[in-house]
């Protein structure tokens with residue numbers, strides 16, 4: 001008898017994918033609604049994104065293992081939706097892979113330069129080498145197997161958790177009530193107008209949905225296991241985001257976010273601004289390490305989803321040749337793009353949000369509606385009936401509204 005992979009492994013794949021670049025931008029994008037508002041936005045987004053992940057599972061279970069979006073959407077919603085969905089999935093996964101290679105490549109370059117340089121002998125390997133090394137090393141795990149990704153992601157997340165608690169532990173110790181409550185702050189006193197604008201970045205930070213079909217295969221269609229790992233994985237992400245909000249928004253006053261916002265939420269700008277309020281010498285180093293682990297584990301999760309998606313769509317088998325072909329189509333385009341345009345991280349995350357709303361919120365709800373009509377019996381059904389379908393579509397529409405509102409400057413913009 002084959003033994004089941006552990007629950008922990010699946011939860012790690014989910015949490016590893018979710019916790020990533022989106023999270024690093026959360027405190028800045030929620031500066032307008034500030035701490036309590038951000039808790040509400042985070043909880044709402046967590047609930048909706050977890051539920052939509054479960055909806056993908058429900059629809060997926062009507063199809064053979066390994067069937068991913070392409071198969072399921074085409075059958076349930078038709079060719080038109082499948083085209084829209086396929087384009088938005090590919091767009092999000094590819095552009096995130098690109099974003100991870102640019103930022104992960106930059107950090108790799110920095111670390112290797114530091115390691116190989118000695119007094120009087122400065123080594124500069126360059127951004128291209130950094131990106132190539134980062135991408136090739138991680139891509140090898142994906143090419144090898146899902147199990148290898150699971151193992152390595154677990155190691156990365158362990159490192160990430162340690163770095164996270166070391167850095168935010170220091171920050172949480174110095175949280176000040178008046179900063180957190182913004183009670184003696186000068187400047188802008190309104191919060192509510194900025195609630196909508198906080199949604200899309202939070203949506204990106206709870207994105208893991210490309211991995212649901214992979215998990216169905218991984219747990220050999222054991223629905224209970226997949227549900228548990230989606231719940232556990234997304235709860236871990238939620239917990240980490242709340243602590244992160246507390247660490248940042250409890251130290252850096254709301255009125256001081258201006259320079260960070262001016263730099264599009266750049267993480268080093270954030271650390272610099274924080275530096276005026278606490279001692280960030282070692283915290284800065286550990287936070288950089290944390291960001292690196294977060295980016296690497298998201299890279300693994302996202303490209304695993306993309307890899308399975310491509311293999312399913314182009315009918316590549318699980319042989320060495322099949323996997324090599326899928327790997328080339330997965331990694332080569334974003335790698336080449338990142339070598340040509342090495343600095344496009346934040347712009348990429350922005351576009352990812354809009355496209356992700358479509359396939360990670362709206363399409364899952366439509367899939368469940370269609371599959372409940374088509375199949376009378378389901379091995380698994382998401383709670384909440386038709387109301388939940390409506391609730392998730394509303395969430396998606398609010399996000400699209402927020403994105404468009406920001407694009408066309410129709411929403412009030414918090415500038416610190």
Ligand SMILES: N[C@@H](Cc1ccccc1)C(=O)O
Pocket residue numbers: 017018019020021022023092096204205206207208209210298302356360
């Ligand atoms: N949650 C990931 C991004 C992501 C979005 C959608 C699907 C998969 C991953 C991050 O914050 O980095």
